[in-house]
Amino acid sequence: MGLGLLASRALRPAASRLLRYPPRHGLARAIGSTPERQSPEASAAQAQPDPAPELPPRKPVAGARVHLPNPEDAIEVFVDGYPVKIPKGMTVLQACEVAGVDIPRFCYHNRLSIAGNCRMCLVEVEKSPKPVASCAMPALPGMKIKTDTPIAKKAREGVMEFLLMNHPLDCPICDQGGECDLQDQSMAFGSDRGRFTEVKRSVVDKNLGPLVKTVMTRCIQCTRCVRFATEIAGVQDLGVLGRGSGEEIGTYVEKLMTSELSGNVIDICPVGALTSKPFAFKARNWELKGTETIDVTDAVGSNIRIDSRGPEVLRILPRLNEDINEEWISDKTRFCYDGLKRQRLNDPMIRGADGRFQAVSWHDALAMVGEVIHKVGPEEIVGVAGKLSDAESMMALKDFLNRMGSNNVMCEGNGKHPNADLRSGYIMNTGIAGLEKADVFLLVGTQPRVEAAMVNARIRKTVRATHAKVGYIGPPTDSNYDHEHLGTGPQTLTELAEGRHPFCSTLKNAKNPAIIVGAGLFEREDSDAIFSAIETIAKNGNVVRPDWNGYNVLLLHAAQAAALDLGLVPQSPDSIKSAKFVYLMGADDINLKDIPDDAFVVYQGHHGDQSVYRANVILPASAFSEKEGTYENTEGCIQQTLPAVPTVGDARDDWKIVRALSEVAGVQLPYDSVGGIRSRIWTVAPNLVSVDEREPTTFSTTTMRPNTNQKISPNDFGMAVENFYMTDAITRASKIMAQCSAMLLKK
């Protein structure tokens, strides 16, 4: 560090004495080129007046917030002379962030445990003999942290030189190039040259499956991926193997990463060691246009950013949303995008007499549908909204069919007798973030790991943090946290409702019990009886209180909550079996055998999926990445998608198709714009219009469900989602998802 700096440090506290002693240039001159090293006294004298009052107020880094639960627990530290109040237990790095100083780091990640092994976050702390690793050092009262001193700078420069020693210089062929922490930080904090002249090490690449590409030579052993896999994904496959210069990240035995969250290691890897395999060599990040939107492949509504170039979606990344997906997304969300390019419906088509589809104009297709719909009776018209439908199109469909005189509009997945009257009966009342407060979970007929991976991550986080107990009723499942398998079917439920089960006492003694019911139960014939049994359990366990509502339904599809809010409830449950005209709006998972052979089926959707085989007319629609639509997630949070890419072929937005068809059919709907349809939605379900808000449900401790005389059937609960990677038209069309289900779901 040089004598000069030492001298300057020694002189700084004694600055007042400086006036009495004349400067001794000749004695304390150091060898160096930077000005402050050339004359340490001068720099000491410059630093002599306390700089605190002159400092401009700084903004915390990346909106870092300080939450002081106990004002007396707050401590004051000084970052570069700027005083900042932080709660006890924060690390030096966090204190610096609050003070608005961004400390370079590789291994530190605020959602993972602290490793402290990259040493990039070294800062100088007064009275400490060595630079300290700020990510692992707790801030102490009165600590004087210096982030911009020559010691800190030189420490970072040295660490960077060591990190780059064995890092290959292959940035031009590295997919991380342009968004690489190592690249950025070596520009900002590194030296302009290294002194390493030996041969760089090389490491064998690992096969982690079809999603994550590894170039292990680039790895800097920050162990973020190991900690992510262990702590958040809950698959203990990755580890640090070997030691010293032979250290590497790997699985030791050949093993694929079978987590549903494995794609997140791509994001947390600070270098290009773990990159996206499907995205490999496709584009540079600066060529991409980012569109902030939401995901619709499950009912969580994870916040995502769609990166596109021209008309092509190239990748999907998570966006931070503390209430929903934190900063992770599931692999299905991240990698389903190639399904948006395959099996798309381009043109309106009519099935000819020979059974083959013929591409026609919109004019002809709509004219044909408009003609046929008038030939059938109003009660023979049935509309089914698909699992990916947005609220606007469902509203339009319902209005259109109502004007045609039919009230048989339903949404797939909601079952035959959906209970749309009580909003608290079909959404997650606790909220996804609220699950962290629960201390006992009862999962009824749901496997959150495959149904909603982000909810599962939240439960796992809670279980890890607070050792919350988890009881589970359903078929045996592979869960990544400790759980008690209470039973496989409704029998256990009855036992719990009658208080005969040992888990009842756990539930009763819990402070904040949470019951999570799977939406797969909606499809059961005895759903009403099962739900009333669950409500009994909730009542006995004091699950619903004024200060805590632990009654949750975990929905399966993005459209379900909004459909129930809009009242997409069929008038007669079995109307589809006697239908003459079936309008499928993206509904691919209904039982096509239920549709009578002589029925006229219109399929409006974006993928040539299962229902197309039965359709008479195809109306191509736009997918979620191409339209502006409102979705309500399982906790009742309203979010909107934004168009990232143009529509494919001659496709149109869903609600526009219904609106145009209504005019051709002679029952013109009164809205011509998204704004118009939203104000119509506002009259039906006002909560659907307040975007990014979650309207809490009104709850009541007394059940308001109509009494049912249904009997609970003894059939066991089934799996609602058989294959995590393929649940809807988009994911079924995706090649990557097909690879995943082939390789990762080996049974």
Place this chain on the structure above:
Amino acid sequence: MLARLAAKRLHEIRHVFRQSPQVSRSLSTALNYHIDSPDNNPDLPWEFSDANKSKVKEIMSHYPSNYKQSAVIPLLDLAQQQHGGWLPVSAMNAVAKVIEVAPIRVFEVATFYSMFNRTKVGKYHLLVCGTTPCMIRGSREIESALLKHLGVKRNEVTKDGLFSVGEMECMGCCVNAPMITVADYSNGSEGYTYNYYEDVTPERVVEIVELLRRGEKLPPGTQNPKRTKCGPEGGNTTLLSEPKPPLCRDLDAC
């Protein structure tokens, strides 16, 4: 001048190292990843022997029940002794099962320590100290004498399965450098010994190997007959008088 000489010398040394046949002087006996082979794959059954099961129980009793993973190193050591000096994947899996952690946590430990062999070693695993004092006193010659005599490369097992030669870092016998260690796995974990032979010469190590081959037990320690333990050759030449009492404050004087 001096600097130029030093630089030249450094260059020569580097050159020598680059040319040396052992380009990678790996300390551990195996790669950091596993390759399935007929005698080492996760499907092979592996269990602690009955005698060792009680030892496992004893080892586990040293640790609190919520810190079972602390027993990983003693258990791996025991498994290695039982399995003839090396750890197949299935043994590590068995250890992971005992201490109730994911197998990767055991692999991490086993790959970290060079004393855990993850490939086959001989019944007598000869470890030559390669650290500076021993190297100055000729450990390279000792190693090459061993390798030449046994006709193997480093970390390779002789055809009869009796010997293998490896390198270790400093084992704390610098005063009697050069030294080798013989890890004796010929009698399982009961007869397991780990003996130091110090003050060896290239001729002496060959003799040691032959003695071991015949199954003779030779006493460990210095191989220089003129020395006792780590004392100087031919007896003390200094420190002949009574040692002084330790320097201490005169408490009475205070």
Place this chain on the structure above:
Amino acid sequence: MAFTLRSVKVPPNSASLEEARHRVFDFFRAACRSIPTVMDIYNLDDVVTKSHLRSAISAEIRKNLHVTNPKVIDMLLFKGMEELNNIREHAKQRHHIIGQYVVGNHGLVQDLGAKEKDMSDFLKSFYKSNYF
């Protein structure tokens, strides 16, 4: 440019309307005869049929039905001949042909027949594109 000029002979002016009429028929026949070649070189078989192209040519000619001045007809004929030569010599690209003679100026030719009688603005723009 040179080769186009070489192949286009400038005939003397038509003496009468009758002669001009004959020339128009000759031109139409010449154009129809070149249709197979044109379809071949522009690879049009999967987008259009011969008869459709034939009717496109006659529609182009019928556009000028009202012209009676032989001089004007001669001029139009010259322009038509020039266009035909350009097409035959592959001086155009496939999308030019498709744009001008298959699709037409107002979107798909097949849409031209659609009558936009009492449609709302919404429906009109809906038929045109998704973005309005």
